[in-house]
Amino acid sequence: MKVLVIGGGVAGSATAIALHCAGIEAEVYERHPDVADEVGLFLTFAGNGIDALTVLGAADPVEEAAFRTPQMVMQSGTGRLLGSMSNGDASRTIRRADLYRALRDEVVRRGIPIHYGKALVDVDQAANGVRVRFADGTDASGDLLVGADGLHSPTRTAIDPAAPAPRYVPVLNTGGYARGVHVDSEPGTFTMVFGKRAFFGYVPAPNGEVWWFANPPYPTPPSASELADMNAGDAWRRRLLELYADDHTPAVALIEASTNPMTGWATYDLPAVPHWYRGRVVLAGDAAHATSPSSGQGASMAIEDAVVLAKCLRDVPDVSSALAAYVDIRRPRVERIVKVGARTSSMKVAGPVGRVMRDAMMPVFLRMASRMMNTEWMHRYHIDWEEPVTLGG
Numbered sequence: 001m002k003v004l005v006i007g008g009g010v011a012g013s014a015t016a017i018a019l020h021c022a023g024i025e026a027e028v029y030e031r032h033p034d035v036a037d038e039v040g041l042f043l044t045f046a047g048n049g050i051d052a053l054t055v056l057g058a059a060d061p062v063e064e065a066a067f068r069t070p071q072m073v074m075q076s077g078t079g080r081l082l083g084s085m086s087n088g089d090a091s092r093t094i095r096r097a098d099l100y101r102a103l104r105d106e107v108v109r110r111g112i113p114i115h116y117g118k119a120l121v122d123v124d125q126a127a128n129g130v131r132v133r134f135a136d137g138t139d140a141s142g143d144l145l146v147g148a149d150g151l152h153s154p155t156r157t158a159i160d161p162a163a164p165a166p167r168y169v170p171v172l173n174t175g176g177y178a179r180g181v182h183v184d185s186e187p188g189t190f191t192m193v194f195g196k197r198a199f200f201g202y203v204p205a206p207n208g209e210v211w212w213f214a215n216p217p218y219p220t221p222p223s224a225s226e227l228a229d230m231n232a233g234d235a236w237r238r239r240l241l242e243l244y245a246d247d248h249t250p251a252v253a254l255i256e257a258s259t260n261p262m263t264g265w266a267t268y269d270l271p272a273v274p275h276w277y278r279g280r281v282v283l284a285g286d287a288a289h290a291t292s293p294s295s296g297q298g299a300s301m302a303i304e305d306a307v308v309l310a311k312c313l314r315d316v317p318d319v320s321s322a323l324a325a326y327v328d329i330r331r332p333r334v335e336r337i338v339k340v341g342a343r344t345s346s347m348k349v350a351g352p353v354g355r356v357m358r359d360a361m362m363p364v365f366l367r368m369a370s371r372m373m374n375t376e377w378m379h380r381y382h383i384d385w386e387e388p389v390t391l392g393g
């Protein structure tokens with residue numbers, strides 16, 4: 001079997017590696033003309049993501065570029081400690097560009113071809129195969145197509161033209177890297193601040209930098225031109241300095257000490273996609289189930305998808321049953337995580353009354369959460385590579 005993987009991000013690279021582990025031939029087609037090495041900021045890998053990478057024998061290069069972030073502390077904007085939570089010992093934080101690079105290098109090391117400048121524009125299915133066309137006029141054929149082409153996946157639309165569009169989550173995302181600012185926390189401990197006007201998170205890195213992100217509320221989806229205005233010149237810095245001026249946190253010092261260009265993104269999730277596959281075309285990663293960044297699970301989910309999909313194709317003799325088994329295994333878990341992400345995001349945008357309630361309830365909620373260990377199902381998930389997938393099992 002030859003599999004065409006569309007998208008060379010987290011899900012695409014992991015899928016190619018997982019298929020290689022299962023002895024299945026794959027080729028990756030990525031829209032960017034070259035490797036996008038400086039995309040985005042940083043992300044956190046939960047234990048389950050690291051575990052899934054370990055299954056693929058691909059955890060080491062990621063761990064080398066990452067640092068441990070096992071602990072999270074919550075504060076109000078007044079500086080009041082609201083509680084703390086464990087992220088799990090295995091949790092790691094990594095620059096997004098380093099993650100992409102590590103996964104891509106692993107794909108190349110295993111001799112899997114990656115083609116750049118290949119933007120999928122059309123999918124044509126026949127009984128025994130699939131043929132895709134790219135924007136540059138070239139095409140490719142294979143036995144199966146995996147759409148790992150992200151939140152705005154053209155593959156999702158090819159499977160189902162009526163597929164739901166991503167749902168807007170009313171906070172924006174931006175952040176940076178500050179040097180020379182002392183913060184009162186250990187390297188690897190995230191401090192999450194429910195500020196008066198906006199949420200702010202920061203973590204000291206072992207190299208002396210403090211990595212931070214900000215989530216200003218924004219009630220309606222910003223248009224492309226609104227985002228462009230926000231991203232122009234020093235607009236973000238000025239906006240953030242105003243937003244955090246009244247909070248008792250290092251936010252202002254961190255923003256002032258960051259020299260990276262500040263760019264913002266709108267936030268979306270994708271709660272339930274009815275059709276993850278049709279015929280010989282299937283989705284993986286954000287294309288099937290984007291979760292709000294607040295869950296800290298999007299990349300981990302993408303890697304789990306890759307492992308499970310490769311196992312199903314390895315163990316189930318016909319493609320259609322293999323894809324059905326993949327969706328049966330993955331759907332309940334990822335949809336539950338998308339709900340967790342949406343709930344966490346909504347806590348970031350409380351109004352004045354909600355804020356008082358949230359800050360009063362948070363210590364109780366966190367005590368309950370840690371007593372019930374209710375994130376264990378998310379962080380301690382393990383996929384047994386050796387155990388065969390059985391239908392209906």
Ligand SMILES: Cc1cc2nc3c(=O)[nH]c(=O)nc-3n(C[C@H](O)[C@H](O)[C@H](O)COP(=O)(O)OP(=O)(O)OC[C@H]3O[C@@H](n4cnc5c(N)ncnc54)[C@H](O)[C@@H]3O)c2cc1C
Nearest residue numbers: 007009010011031043044120149150285286293297298299
């Ligand atoms: C601000 C922010 C913070 C986040 N923080 C975290 C976090 O802390 N922890 C976490 O686990 N997750 C986090 N996430 C989510 C995580 O980044 C995604 O879930 C993850 O990147 C999904 O991987 P993917 O491969 O499905 O999509 P992507 O990484 O988006 O990759 C999709 C790839 O497909 C390519 N592509 C798109 N269209 C085409 C086409 N037509 N033809 C060919 N190629 C195409 C794209 O160029 C891209 O390379 C965050 C997301 C955001 C936006």
